[in-house]
Amino acid sequence: MHDFRSLAKALEARGELLRISRPVDSRHELAAVMARLEGDGKAFLFENVKGSKYPLAGGLFNRTERFGLALGRPPGSPYTHADLDRHIEQAKANPVLPRMVSDAPSKAVVLTGSEIRLQDLPVPTFFELDTGAFITAAIGIARNPRTGALNAGFYRTLILGDDIFAINASSLSDLRRFYQHAEQNGEEMSIALAIGVEPSLLFAAACKLPPTVSEFDIAGGIKGAPIEMVKAETSDLPVPANAEFIIEGKVDFSRRVNNVLGEYAGQYGPESAPVTRVVAITHRRDPIFYSIMAGKNPEHNTIGNIATYGIQRDLSAKLLQLSPAIRKIKIFTEPKLGPMVHIVMAIAKTDDEQPKQLIRQAFAAPGSIFPVSRIARRIVIVDEDIDIESLEDVEWAIWTRVADASKVIVIPGMQSWELDRASSEKRGSMRLGIDATMDMADRAALVRPRIPGFDNLRLEDYVGKPPGRSVA
Numbered sequence: 001m002h003d004f005r006s007l008a009k010a011l012e013a014r015g016e017l018l019r020i021s022r023p024v025d026s027r028h029e030l031a032a033v034m035a036r037l038e039g040d041g042k043a044f045l046f047e048n049v050k051g052s053k054y055p056l057a058g059g060l061f062n063r064t065e066r067f068g069l070a071l072g073r074p075p076g077s078p079y080t081h082a083d084l085d086r087h088i089e090q091a092k093a094n095p096v097l098p099r100m101v102s103d104a105p106s107k108a109v110v111l112t113g114s115e116i117r118l119q120d121l122p123v124p125t126f127f128e129l130d131t132g133a134f135i136t137a138a139i140g141i142a143r144n145p146r147t148g149a150l151n152a153g154f155y156r157t158l159i160l161g162d163d164i165f166a167i168n169a170s171s172l173s174d175l176r177r178f179y180q181h182a183e184q185n186g187e188e189m190s191i192a193l194a195i196g197v198e199p200s201l202l203f204a205a206a207c208k209l210p211p212t213v214s215e216f217d218i219a220g221g222i223k224g225a226p227i228e229m230v231k232a233e234t235s236d237l238p239v240p241a242n243a244e245f246i247i248e249g250k251v252d253f254s255r256r257v258n259n260v261l262g263e264y265a266g267q268y269g270p271e272s273a274p275v276t277r278v279v280a281i282t283h284r285r286d287p288i289f290y291s292i293m294a295g296k297n298p299e300h301n302t303i304g305n306i307a308t309y310g311i312q313r314d315l316s317a318k319l320l321q322l323s324p325a326i327r328k329i330k331i332f333t334e335p336k337l338g339p340m341v342h343i344v345m346a347i348a349k350t351d352d353e354q355p356k357q358l359i360r361q362a363f364a365a366p367g368s369i370f371p372v373s374r375i376a377r378r379i380v381i382v383d384e385d386i387d388i389e390s391l392e393d394v395e396w397a398i399w400t401r402v403a404d405a406s407k408v409i410v411i412p413g414m415q416s417w418e419l420d421r422a423s424s425e426k427r428g429s430m431r432l433g434i435d436a437t438m439d440m441a442d443r444a445a446l447v448r449p450r451i452p453g454f455d456n457l458r459l460e461d462y463v464g465k466p467p468g469r470s471v472a
């Protein structure tokens, strides 16, 4: 689909997007309804957010089948993160550069000076202790100051006034590096937020790409056609021609704000960001604002997993090289396990020291995009008979095969990223390694009870075939 609104329309036609006409308060009430609707897998369009001039859409990507629909798959056909990951890998091999156009729907209305009123946007305040209202579904666009490549990512943005906000860039983001470069060199920095962009650009912006690769080229590769861009009003930044809104700003490094927002793993996330002065807002003639329900909710995590799926794939490949004893690797990035990853490796072990050595080696590994110790909280080593896709089976291994305290390795004082909120830079954060394999001497006592012949048994041979359905 070539723009954001086409997906909203397609979902509405299928009865998967609900319109809410009742007036809703943007402070907490909106988030409460959004969270409920997301729980039901619905997309939604709020037509009347109190005090705002524009409707708000969300929940569009709270199921992966909708990625497929947006990329032209027939409605209702199954589509997974693995399918999108393959599509993105093909796009990386076949990038398509953006095309500049002069006439753009996203420039139909241009607001500058006193016409700039961020308060007119229907921006929700989500959780009780959030610092304020946050734009959550914007793609932030900035140039890599070293390479000139155009970069994009999702960056939560705190509204601070009518023409001022703070665009948060985590310590894992390229944008954080650009901020540092501009601040250290005293350079002016232009940035633009695009809200309601076409699906292929949204997917590319969610990916964690090397800083030398432009998300716009990958978006073109995903789409199979160039992303159309237009020059911004107040800088030379190209911005998406068919976005719903573009907000242009200049970063002011003389003032920073600390802020918190309820985050994807169900915890509050602290951030600190320079403020940005808004110098222009442009939008379509009848724009739709897009908001992703913050916190541990389906759309945030379905989109967020686009990045983590790729990171897991790269990381598994790297970890497999650590030892020929490793048979399988599973990397859990489930929000129910908190904001960091949990790695499980099934090995064919030959001695009792091997799992502990592997745990230490894995925590010390450089990883793919991030060092393993930075993003992984726990590494569990299990035997080959454990189903590592099942957290339950991994837990079973831990609680039936570990008795000796030496099989649990606690590494103190590691550096995490800021969403590991129980840690701090000074105190650091612990890492946990668990050797949940059977000790060589105890194998006979610890194997799982199995019934010989169970796996190949055909129940029909004993109870007959289940009755077929009668045809009326």
Ligand SMILES: Cc1cc2nc3c(=O)[nH]c(=O)nc-3n(C[C@H](O)[C@H](O)[C@H](O)COP(=O)(O)O)c2cc1C
Binding pocket: 136, 137, 151, 152, 153, 154, 155, 156, 157, 168, 169, 170, 171, 172, 173, 174, 175, 176, 205, 206, 207, 208, 209, 292, 300, 303, 304, 307
């Ligand atoms: C809904 C959503 C919200 C996100 N919010 C932030 C954020 O506030 N700050 C941030 O640095 N990354 C955030 N991310 C992750 C980045 O968008 C993602 O890691 C991206 O690859 C960063 O791009 P960059 O490394 O090119 O700057 C968010 C992702 C999603 C899906």
